Amino acid sequence: MNIQRFTSDGIQPAGDDFAPIVESLGRQRKRIARVPVDRLLALLDDFSRRLLRDPRTAGLEGAMFLGAWLRRGNLRQMLELNLGGNLAALDGFVPQGRNYLAAKPHGLVSMWMAGNVATLPMFSLIPALLAKNVCLVKLASPEANGMDRLLAVLAESVAEGISGAELLKAVAVVWFDYRNQKLNEQMSLAADAKLIWGGTEAVRAISLLPRREHCVEIVFGPKYSIGVIGSKLLDSEDGLEAVVDGFVRDVAIFDQRACSAPQTIFVERNRRRSLGEVGKSFARRLARLPPKPDLDAYTTGQILQVRAQWAMDESKDVIASEDGANWTVCMDREPSLKEAVQSRTIFLSEVESWRQIVPLLGPKVQTVGLALGDIDQSLAFAEAATEAGVARCVRPGIMNNYESPWDGKLLVGELVRWVTLKP
Amino acid sequence: MITRQIDTLIGGPQYAATQSEKDASLTPILRSLCREVAGRCPAYGRFLDKFGGDPDSWQRPADVPPLPVSMFKRFLLSAVPPEKIVRELLSSSTSGQQPSRIFVDKTTAFRQSRALVAILKEHIGNRRRPFLVLDAADSTAAGDSLTARGAAIRGVANFASETVYAMDRDSGGDLSVQWDRVGDFFDRHRGGPVLLFGFTFIVWTRFVLEAERRGAAFDASEAVLLHSGGWKKLADQAVSKDEFSGRATAVLGAAPQSILDFYGMIEQVGTVFVDCSSGNKHAPAFADVILRRPLSLEPVEVGQTGIIEVLSILPTSYPGHALLTEDLGVLVGIDDCPCGRKGKYFRFTSRVERAGIRGCGDTFAQSRELR
Numbered sequence: 001m002n003i004q005r006f007t008s009d010g011i012q013p014a015g016d017d018f019a020p021i022v023e024s025l026g027r028q029r030k031r032i033a034r035v036p037v038d039r040l041l042a043l044l045d046d047f048s049r050r051l052l053r054d055p056r057t058a059g060l061e062g063a064m065f066l067g068a069w070l071r072r073g074n075l076r077q078m079l080e081l082n083l084g085g086n087l088a089a090l091d092g093f094v095p096q097g098r099n100y101l102a103a104k105p106h107g108l109v110s111m112w113m114a115g116n117v118a119t120l121p122m123f124s125l126i127p128a129l130l131a132k133n134v135c136l137v138k139l140a141s142p143e144a145n146g147m148d149r150l151l152a153v154l155a156e157s158v159a160e161g162i163s164g165a166e167l168l169k170a171v172a173v174v175w176f177d178y179r180n181q182k183l184n185e186q187m188s189l190a191a192d193a194k195l196i197w198g199g200t201e202a203v204r205a206i207s208l209l210p211r212r213e214h215c216v217e218i219v220f221g222p223k224y225s226i227g228v229i230g231s232k233l234l235d236s237e238d239g240l241e242a243v244v245d246g247f248v249r250d251v252a253i254f255d256q257r258a259c260s261a262p263q264t265i266f267v268e269r270n271r272r273r274s275l276g277e278v279g280k281s282f283a284r285r286l287a288r289l290p291p292k293p294d295l296d297a298y299t300t301g302q303i304l305q306v307r308a309q310w311a312m313d314e315s316k317d318v319i320a321s322e323d324g325a326n327w328t329v330c331m332d333r334e335p336s337l338k339e340a341v342q343s344r345t346i347f348l349s350e351v352e353s354w355r356q357i358v359p360l361l362g363p364k365v366q367t368v369g370l371a372l373g374d375i376d377q378s379l380a381f382a383e384a385a386t387e388a389g390v391a392r393c394v395r396p397g398i399m400n401n402y403e404s405p406w407d408g409k410l411l412v413g414e415l416v417r418w419v420t421l422k423p
Numbered sequence: 424m425i426t427r428q429i430d431t432l433i434g435g436p437q438y439a440a441t442q443s444e445k446d447a448s449l450t451p452i453l454r455s456l457c458r459e460v461a462g463r464c465p466a467y468g469r470f471l472d473k474f475g476g477d478p479d480s481w482q483r484p485a486d487v488p489p490l491p492v493s494m495f496k497r498f499l500l501s502a503v504p505p506e507k508i509v510r511e512l513l514s515s516s517t518s519g520q521q522p523s524r525i526f527v528d529k530t531t532a533f534r535q536s537r538a539l540v541a542i543l544k545e546h547i548g549n550r551r552r553p554f555l556v557l558d559a560a561d562s563t564a565a566g567d568s569l570t571a572r573g574a575a576i577r578g579v580a581n582f583a584s585e586t587v588y589a590m591d592r593d594s595g596g597d598l599s600v601q602w603d604r605v606g607d608f609f610d611r612h613r614g615g616p617v618l619l620f621g622f623t624f625i626v627w628t629r630f631v632l633e634a635e636r637r638g639a640a641f642d643a644s645e646a647v648l649l650h651s652g653g654w655k656k657l658a659d660q661a662v663s664k665d666e667f668s669g670r671a672t673a674v675l676g677a678a679p680q681s682i683l684d685f686y687g688m689i690e691q692v693g694t695v696f697v698d699c700s701s702g703n704k705h706a707p708a709f710a711d712v713i714l715r716r717p718l719s720l721e722p723v724e725v726g727q728t729g730i731i732e733v734l735s736i737l738p739t740s741y742p743g744h745a746l747l748t749e750d751l752g753v754l755v756g757i758d759d760c761p762c763g764r765k766g767k768y769f770r771f772t773s774r775v776e777r778a779g780i781r782g783c784g785d786t787f788a789q790s791r792e793l794r
Binding site for chain 2: 033292294296297298299300301304305307308309311312313314318319323324325326
């Protein structure tokens with residue numbers, strides 16, 4: 001079997017050639033382009049309510065956040081921001097001074113998804129549909145990981161003049177082996193826009209695929225995220241527990257595989273709490289998490305290696321779960337970004353000041369979970385960090401909340417073509 | 424006391440004890456050795472303090488905390504003063520990577536040598552025989568340090584009545600078989616018992632494939648080919664163990680059961696896990712194998728796959744008693760292998776591969792690219 005197609009009715013074999021799928025998506029282009037954006041927002045609002053109620057989707061990791069994100073008010077706000085306040089331009093020409101402006105779909109958007117977050121495809125698919133594109137979505141894994149259930153609930157959603165089932169005619173969600181060059185090339189050549197999520201190797205390989213001259217490419221590449229806990233917060237009597245709680249939530253969700261999950265957390269030296277005490281706070285909170293359901297041998301090995309390495313080096317320390325490779329807190333005083341191990345492995349690194357971290361930052365650092373305990377310091381840090389290339393500075397606990405802009409991009413704005421009329 | 428117990432296990436039958444007998448004999452020795460080495464190797468001492476608890480509480484070999492084998496690449500783990508080191512063993516390493524460095528004292532070297540002989544004689548018998556090394560002579564060049572290949576060749580050479588190196592290095596440093604030399608070796612010992620040894624990937628690429636290409640075949644019906652290491656590269660070329668053995672026997676004119684793969688590593692020289700006639704690998708009396716489940720790290724049940732941990736009571740000069748490898752294996756059974764050997768038996772399945780999908784958060788933080 002070459003192409004595997006995920007539909008609201010389950011997973012079906014779909015041959016070894018994208019031509020029929022691309023042709024069928026092509027037939028939907030005009031139809032979806034004519035659906036008023038308000039109808040799409042109403043349909044997605046209904047989807048958001050259903051997915052939180054429906055037993056097939058309510059328990060999915062990230063469903064709660066996805067449900068909130070899909071609400072009409074949130075998506076409308078996102079569209080206003082992404083389209084510079086010209087939301088109506090999605091439905092046709094709108095006056096712009098003496099001229100007219102419209103936001104037209106690119107056409108077919110081919111999307112290569114990363115395998116780390118079950119709900120991730122929705123955060124690309126929905127913006128692309130709101131921009132009225134037809135979408136060919138390649139999942140990273142042959143397992144549906146809940147995508148089939150999300151599609152089923154979306155198919156049952158309704159709003160005036162449109163149903164989820166009709167909307168899904170403009171979507172093909174597929175999987176095929178990533179090494180299948182022919183299918184990757186077909187998918188790339190069919191695209192008017194390519195949207196790529198993934199690690200370095202995947203991004204490089206997909207970017208190199210042949211594409212049509214007009215095709216635009218939007219890349220959400222490999223990123224690394226960090227946390228910073230400031231001395232002011234650490235010197236205060238309380239506040240640390242809430243910060244630790246937030247960071248541990250950011251670590252636990254998606255098993256720290258998302259690019260927005262903190263890997264290294266810098267701790268400013270302070271008068272009240274030693275690095276070891278901060279480490280113990282993290283350990284206590286991590287120990288309260290439900291056990292991980294499973295773990296691959298590679299990550300297990302990586303966890304055991306950093307544990308040993310941090311234990312054997314006398315300038316470092318480590319606290320680890322006693323029940324296998326469940327969680328690990330590594331501590332040192334080296335201002336560096338540690339290689340991400342993931343799966344509840346936190347590197348706490350003591351620094352004199354957040355200013356020591358700034359030289360480490362660059363475009364590959366996406367999110368900083370910021371807990372400096374001082375707004376002026378936070379602003380100064382954010383200025384320096386974002387100037388260096390960081391995309392977001394947010395409080396601990398919401399690091400993985402997908403929002404717009406993401407990685408510096410207003411996605412819907414990139415998924416439309418701005419066209420003009422000067423009569 | 425411990426010394427006598429270790430020597431008894433090395434000198435005795437290698438596969439006669441049941442697993443429960445092995446657990447009972449190895450556990451107190453491991454307790455004593457780990458405690459002793461931890462006292463002389465501070466880094467290992469810290470590791471044991473952190474993850475081992477009180478060695479007296481260890482009830483079975485699986486209670487010994489396994490040290491990830493890669494730590495020998497990151498730390499100089501010696502438990503003896505420099506003047507006591509008689510040899511430094513070096514792992515092969517890919518470019519840019521640190522090799523493992525293993526510091527061997529006289530006691531360890533002596534035990535490693537005896538141990539390898541004790542194991543191999545139970546598989547190939549006592550008799551010395553002509554030995555064709557499927558490698559170049561400089562692999563065992565004399566000096567203070569020795570590579571994994573050199574150590575293995577020297578160990579197997581204990582069974583040699585005459586040693587011939589099949590390969591030379593060409594001007595580019597690549598290995599090439601000297602077919603005249605090889606032909607002469609097989610002509611001189613036609614039909615007689617001979618011993619061959621080489622690293623699996625070298626045997627395959629330089630000897631078997633090249634012999635097939637040349638149409639070379641030998642009359643070595645009494646040959647035994649021992650080989651070890653390098654399965655990842657063969658797996659990358661989609662060469663299975665059966666295919667390797669089948670085509671090697673065809674070139675040599677030997678019986679299929681005379682191709683013996685063994686599992687071992689530079690960090691535990693002397694402790695090898697050799698294929699039996701049923702194709703399973705057995706732990707000798709002075710060593711053990713534990714296959715650990717990912718995540719829980721508990722030993723797997725029979726029939727299940729786990730991360731391979733190897734235990735050995737040979738080293739006294741470095742903390743190599745319980746090592747977690749980067750390999751996966753399946754625990755085939757305990758005490759009931761059709762070959763008659765007791766204890767656990769397993770099969771190597773693959774290297775632990777990086778999970779295919781680790782997502783957009785999977786980046787190398789310290790690479791220059793990050794800046």
